[in-house]
Amino acid sequence: MRAWLCVLLVGATVAVGYGWIPDGTLPLPGATADARTDGAGTDGAEAGDAGTDGAGAGEAETDGARADGPAVARGERPRPEPEPPRQEPLAEQVKEADGSPAPKDARPVRDAGSAEPAARDRRPARVLYLGDSLAVETRDEVGRRVRHLDGTAYRGEPYPGTLPCDYLEDRGARSPVPERHKAAALVRSFRPTVVVLQFWGRPAGRTPCADGVEAGTPAYYARYTADTEALTGQIASAARRAGLAAPAVMWVLQGPDATAPDRVRRVNGIYQTLAPRTGDLLADAGRAVSRPGARYTWTRHLPCNQEERADGHCEDGRATLHRADDPLHFCLAPAADTPRPCPRPSPGVSRYAAAITAAVSTALAAHAAS
Structure with a gap:
């Protein structure tokens, strides 16, 4: 029994001597005098010791394994990771709002594709439609089609029985066109991008502004x-x-x-001669209501096109352009006492308006590209 007590006393003495049994009164190997004060150092003192000259990194190893990150001694609180440099908001990085260069270290780097385009006028294009009774009956159909051109604004102010002189401001003669609807007045108020002018060139003697010049004479064409x-x-x-x-x-x-095929040929010739001299444009709507290969040969019917077949306006493969009692106008609705926009679908109206709209679309595209 005494032998076993001796063995136990010797083992305990060796364990205490080597630090295997913690004892507040006995120093551990390598411990400092400060660490022995009151039997346990403060958290702050331990943290300070662990961070001095990199000391404590080796002490954090246990059984040959190194913990990730900074070493933390037993009983210490983990040190917080250092915060990354504060990134200023974009508005703070670039101080110069007047466009002057910012310091190189403050200017953000932008992707080449992120640059905003220069400001430009986003107002929709505007189309003004003026003219005679053919313009009156096609007014709404032209407007319907033109408005589909990227939201183009449209205004139509045609008057039946008119000639180009009716839209001039400096004519004192009576005219069905009021002053507010003269071409120049509408340019100032509506500010159009394109002005479309539709005139059949009816006999000049029927409108006061022509001063009674006889239709079909050299004076008539010169005046026109x-x-x-x-x-x-x-x-x-x-x-x-x-x-x-x-x-x-x-x-x-x-x-x-x-009734007068040559008259229309002469009138169109005036437009075709004027356009290159003044920079004006042409819309050949007349070709859309003419026989293929017979531009100035009148016809009441034409072979149906794809739109007419789809809309059900094709009879026996033919589209009707004029009423039997009216070889001039294209509206198939019964005649009214006062000319009006055509109230019913009519192939001639649709063809005429589609040709005008196609020419307007080309003009607007050229305008946008300029």
Whole structure:
């Protein structure tokens, strides 16, 4: 029994001597005097000791394994990771709002594709439609189609029985076109991008502004030529005086005349001669209501196109362009006492309006690209 007590006393003495049994009164190997004060150091003192000159990294190893990150001695609180440098908001990085260069170390780097385009005028294009009774009956259909051109704004102010001279501001004669609807006045108020002019060139003696010039005479064509050129000039002048870009002027080429084929050929020739001299444009709507290969031969019917077949306006493979009692107009609705926009679908109206709209679309595309 005494032998076993001796063995136990010797083992305990050796364990205490080597630090195997913690004892607040006996120092552990390598421990400092400060660590022995009151039997346990403060957390702050231990943290300070662990971080001095990198000391404590080796002490954090246990059984040959190293913990990830900074060493933490037993009883210590983990040290917080250092915060990354504060990133200033974009508005704080670039201080110069007036466009002057910012310091290189403060200017953010942008992707080449992220640059914003320069500001530009986003106002929709505007189309103004003026003219005679053919313009009256096609007014709404032209407007319907034009408005589908990227939201283009549209205004139609046609009057039946008119000539180009009716839209001139400097004519004192009576006219069905009021002053507020003269071409120059509408350019100032509506500010169009394109002005479409539709005139059949009816006998001049029927409108006061033509001063009674007899239709079909050399004086008639000379007067008609002068009036078309004057109208183009007034449109450009009105835009210039209002500080606006001059609108494109577009003349509509007419379809065949059942009673005077040569007259329409001469009128179209005036438009075709004027356009290259003044920079005006042409819309050959008349070709859309003419026989293929017979531009100035009048016809009441034409082979149906795809739109007419789809809309059910095709009879026996033919589309009807005119009523039997009216070889001039395209609206198939019964005649009204006062000319009006066509109230029913009519192939001639649709073809005419589609040709005008196609020419307007080309003009607007050229305008947007300029």
